[in-house]
Amino acid sequence: MxxxxxxxxxxxxxxxxxxxxxxxxxxxxxxxxxxxxxxxxxxxxxxxxxxxxxxxxxxxxxxxxxxxxxxxxxxxxxxxxxxxxxxxxxxxxxxxxxxxxxxxxxxxxxxxxxxVLEPVNPKPKSAKKTAAAAAASTPAAAVEEPVVEEETEEVAAADEVTTDEAPAEDAK
Missing domain, CATH: 3.90.1030.10 (Ribosomal protein L17)
Incomplete structure (x- = not known):
């Protein structure tokens, strides 16, 4: 058996x-x-x-x-x-x-x-992992910021051109 x-x-x-x-x-x-x-x-x-x-x-x-x-x-x-x-x-x-x-x-x-009928609570991430993730994301954020500023300067320059042209048309 x-x-x-x-x-x-x-x-x-x-x-x-x-x-x-x-x-x-x-x-x-x-x-x-x-x-x-x-x-x-x-x-x-x-x-x-x-x-x-x-x-x-x-x-x-x-x-x-x-x-x-x-x-x-x-x-x-x-x-x-x-x-x-x-x-x-x-x-x-x-x-x-x-x-x-x-x-x-x-x-x-x-x-x-x-x-076990209680709702599931997700575990908080450990301090080491969050610090490492923050350090990794900081250089990426620094690289992205100048790109955003350049775009805003180009948009502002385009706005100045359109505002200059608009009064000239009103004068005619």
């Missing part, structure tokens, strides 16, 4: 594991945050990330793919109508796992897994 490749089995066979992960994913989508064991959360994370990616696509085929896994139409509807628009700008990382400590009964590591 081949060894499992995706980490430890979560009790029972593969069918039980699929159903348990689907139910956990449905609970996460419904409640936006759930408390579970670390192993279950780590196994559920790729499943939920894939479903949110399908929901961002939003087409009928994606909806049917998610419905094949979850099976509850109300949860799928909530995923596509409420969650997907909130994470539309995010390019992955739709879940957050926070460790909470250990369960009293069996000392299992407990975590809180939640959907």
């Amino acid at each position: 081949a060894a499992p490749t995706k980490g430890p089995r979560l009790g029972g066979g593969p069918a039980h594991e699929r159903l348990m992960l689907a139910n956990l994913a449905a609970s996460l989508i419904t409640h936006k945050s759930i408390k579970t064991t670390e192993t279950k959360a780590k196994r559920m994370r790729p499943l939920v990330e894939r479903m949110v990616t399908f929901a961002k696509r939003g087409d009928l085929h994606a909806r049917r793919r998610v419905l094949a896994t979850i099976g509850d139409k109300t949860v799928v509807h909530e995923l596509f109508t409420e969650v997907a628009p909130l994470v539309a700008d995010r390019e992955g990382g739709y879940t957050r796992i926070t460790k909470l400590g250990f369960r009293k009964g069996d000392n299992a590591s407990m975590v809180q897994i939640e959907l």
Whole structure:
């Protein structure tokens, strides 16, 4: 028999594991945050990330793919109508796992897994990169300025010529 490749089995066979992960994913989508064991959360994370990616696509085929896994139409509807628009700008990382400590009964590591629904904030550029960019753009700006001044002098000279000609025509 081949060894499992995706980490430890979560009790029972593969069918039980699929159903348990689907139910956990449905609970996460419904409640936006759930408390579970670390192993279950780590196994559920790729499943939920894939479903949110399908929901961002939003087409009928994606909806049917998610419905094949979850099976509850109300949860799928909530995923596509409420969650997907909130994470539309995010390019992955739709879940957050926070460790909470250990369960009293069996000392299992407990975590809180939640959907990250906050808007994406772009990272500010570091001081070194901005200083280097400013230094690189300064010589280019110095080169461009005299060109602009020469153009304005030519335009001003052209204006003087037209104003000189205009009074001469009025005099006639």
